Amino acid sequence: MQNNSVKIAVLSGKGGTGKTLVSVNLASVAEKSAYIDCDVEEPNGHLFFKPQNVCEDEITIRLPALDNELCSGCRKCVDFCRFNALAFIKKRPFLFEEVCHSCGGCVLLCPEKALGEREKTVGYIKRGLSSKVKVSTGIMNTGEASGIPIIKKLLSGADSEKGAPVFIDCPPGSSCVVMESIKDVDYCILVAEPTVFGVHNLNMVYKLVSLFKKPCGVIVNKYFEEDNPAEEYCREKNIQVLCRLPFDNELGLINSQARIAAREKDKYKELFTSLLEAVMEEVQHETAANPQR
Amino acid sequence: MKIAIPVDEKNPDSSVCPSFGRTPYFAVYDTDDEKTVFFDNEAASAQGGAGIKAAQLIADMDVDVLLSPRCGENAAEVLNKAEVRIYKTAAGTARFNIGEFKAGRLTMLSDYHAGLHGHAE
DSSP states (O other): TTSSSEEEEEEEETTSHHHHHHHHHHHHEEEEEOOOOOOOTSOOHHHHHHEEEEEEEEEEEEEEEETTTTOOOOHHHHOTTTOOEEEEEEEEEEEEETTTOOOOHHHHHHHHHHHHEEEEEEEEEEEETTTTTTEEEEEOOTTTTTOHHHHHHHHHHHSSTTTTOOEEOOOOOSSSHHHHTTTOOSEEEEEEEEOHHHHHHHHHHHHHHHTTTTOEEEEEEEEESSSSSHHHHHHHHHHHHHEEEEEOOOHHHHHHHOHHHHHOOOOHHHHHHHHHHHHHHHHHHHHHHHHTT | OEEEEEEEESTTTTOSSOOOOOEEEEEEETTTTTTTEEEOGGGOOOOSSHHHHHHHHEEETTSSSEEOOOOOOHHHHHHHHHHHHEEEEESSHHHHHHHHTTOOOOOOOOBBBBOTTTTOO
């Protein structure tokens, strides 16, 4: 654990709650850090960081490819596929690409060696530098069904910079892509709005991180009144409220123009620096309490 | 000719199940002997690809016509390739819909929906 980077995921039950605001600003106030945008359907962290020296990697998946001549129509591949990605029509397997999980089982199983593999590009990853922040962005090609292969690749290189914290900007919601994004993190930050609707979404992600046994804390964004349903929920569930980000015109304006508040104004730098300290304290506390993690 | 219908219960007067891929049973009516046989839908509990698997079951039973209130894109692709024609059911029981089909009062289903992926009501 000590040798690896601390990985912190930023989640919320819906879009527009403030995941990118929080993760971009936290990464900026950390002395040296990595920011990974796992919201591969609509990544926007790079708009804030405007990284330099960007290099691009294509992400491919493997799909079974049939040699019609060799296929005997035994149907073993179709019956084997637990994802039901193969149908058996007119004595030949027929692939539903978007249902296939690229497990390769059918290829291994085929007694006639009629199934080979072909590569398909599903998206790409851009890596660059913004000041001392290493910025990685996953981008899924339009029309693709799953961002999982891109997220796997994004996170596989997340340990490269020793000691520097890694901030993972998750996709909204609590689906498979979020699970993939948080499964190896040390801590989860749940961003919530102080409304009844916000609580509904907070509940979804809280259930998810509890399922994954991840320590977590809540950031109440767009905070404008002392008592609110989100904090009531946190009290009820005994979740720590890490910080309240004010319902602040200036912060909203800076953020809406894809500028990084903590890099522009001292008061925001202080706000996110103290938030980072609170988060790091929690992470230290958690790793000390559960050293096996 | 064999006619399949997704049904909620194993009897000819059952209501038609609103889901094709996740229906608990299929009724298969044979116009030759006018008998109806019921099958468990093995695809009902599938994690994913239920429509594809259910369509496969239908194709494997050499069904000629499927009567269903709706049908997903993937299931429709399997059924079309297997040359199973799909007709849209009217309000009423399985028995009623078979009668309507035989009388030529059902129309072919052509608006296939995209995957529901567990979000069906």
